[in-house]
Amino acid sequence: MPTTLDMATTELREVNTTLQSAAKAQVNEPYVIVNPRGSHAMACGLDGPLNVTVKGSTGYYTAGMNKEASITVEGSAGPGVAENMMSGVVTILGDASQYAGATGHGGLLNIKGNASSRCGISMKGIDIVVHGNIGHMSAFMAQRGNLVVLGDAGDALGDSLYEARLFVRGTVKSLGADCVEKEMRAEHIEILKELLERAGADAKPEEFKRYGSARTLYNFHIDNAASY
């Protein structure tokens, strides 16, 4: 039986303290949070293998800086879900607001709905799978990791991109500075196949296009000033 934490009667501090302690102690019992009521900073800073399910929608920074824990939101998530995640799995059954997975270093962020603007901004190794569409300026200055989009991407995808890989099945409204379409090689098909399987996505790797950095802006040169 999972342990239930009711946010109608329990303060955020107590909820997070309970979850953080359980994760650290590596207790093998799941936790369920009910009545989240859009609370911010929920289940953040977990540091250990713990299963947490949130029954409803959450506010800002859900699962922030997560390590190892598996957190599922049975609703939508506010801005900055799984920001700076290090490892583990965060699943959003609904939509995600801005900055989903921002600066994440590792783990999997699996968004079953759509993600708003700046999804994967400055990502540093995280894998993000969005089953729907993503908004403008997604993967801005993305450094490492993979962003997979089963739907469409908004304006300026991958602007000022570094070494992150972007896979989009639908249309891309526009590419950002220094982001170009690249050849989908066998190694990329393998990466994508594995990610789609982990995310439970109903799509074939061959349906996607790959985008990455043209690497022309890696070292400042005056001739490129108009691109900045």
Added chain:
Amino acid sequence: MDKTPQTLPRQSWTFSNETNSEIRRAAATGIYDIRGGGAKRRVPHFDDLLFLGASISRYPLEGYRERCDTSVTLGTRFAKKPIELKIPITIAGMSFGSLSANAKEALGRGASAAGTSTTTGDGGMTNEERGHSTQLVYQYLPSRYGMNPDDLRRADAIEVVVGQGAKPGGGGMLLGQKITQRVADMRSLPVGIDQRSACRHPDWTGPDDLEIKILELREITGWEKPIYIKIGGARPYYDTALAVKAGADVVVLDGMQGGTAATQDVFIEHVGQPTLACIRPAVQALQDLGMHRKVQLIVSGGIRNGADVAKALALGADAVSIGTAALIALGDNDPKWESEYQKLGSTTGAYDDWHEGRDPAGITTQDPELMKRLDPIAAGRRLRNYLNVMTLECQTIARACGKSHVHNLEPEDLCALTMEAAAMARVPLAGTDWYPGKPGF
């Protein structure tokens, strides 16, 4: 045969030799000048203030007998574990990457020996720095290079950097020549490429978001750590008020003389306000909110000696922070490297091409051979000595003003030498009881 008298060749004030040299450099390269350090132009500063000292109406303390305390506690508003410092002088944030590992270690050693804190920078926390710093403030910057929850928890305080005095509104760029394998690994980027630091945080916009971001940081760290918010000297009244509103324990206010690792010269010299102009508006904001001394104020940007420290405290700061001065104490711009500065087209005291990674003193470099020139133990000792001297100087002035704690210094202890300084510091022009803007005049 008599010669016709000639007027001496007259240099233009507007088109000085220095200005002309920059025009020629720009014309040759097509790119703006980038350099390290803070504003070099002359601006109203602490030199334009004087202490009045004791008199019949003010009773001094005996210099070698009566105590004058210097301790400061930072983070008393919300943090379970505020920072306790022996002296009101901290070491400002400077990154591993822009500085060598030896320099970071020396900063930690010197600060710890003097009983104060040091601060990470845009590049994450190194083990050397953590190991040698008894009190370490972990900067939370827009780039989030190296950011992770483990380092967040092993920090003693967290400083959310919104801006800095050298470039309020600007990001940064660490040029590729300083990006070694270690620096690159810490920043999750390839070796040798320029590393841009964004000017805005990636996951919050505005003070309402910042309040929630601070909530998250507190939740992750169990509400133990003081949360600082660092602002550049742009709009100090409103930025301080908004930082308090967002939940800061401490506000760090950096004026335009505050240094940077690398920024456009035009940005450094033409954006932001002098440190002296920023302090009173920030203190006013704290007072208007009933938060003066409850939210602590740290002032930085051009602090050089104990008199500067005392003046900043008298204007309402709780502590000061030093960056450039700390580097000089370590050995930056030392005359013993003059011949090498000249080879780099500079001279002692003017060397500011820190971004190029060729620092003869081994401080602002990642070159293994240059780095060896800085002995972190000896350099740390120099920094400790310097911090001790500044503290003694500050105490000397405070005692002369009759104060048993340096925090008891107040604007009443000061006068100004210039109209500008009087207006900015809101203390009377020397010999008068008036300053520009004083109510009732």
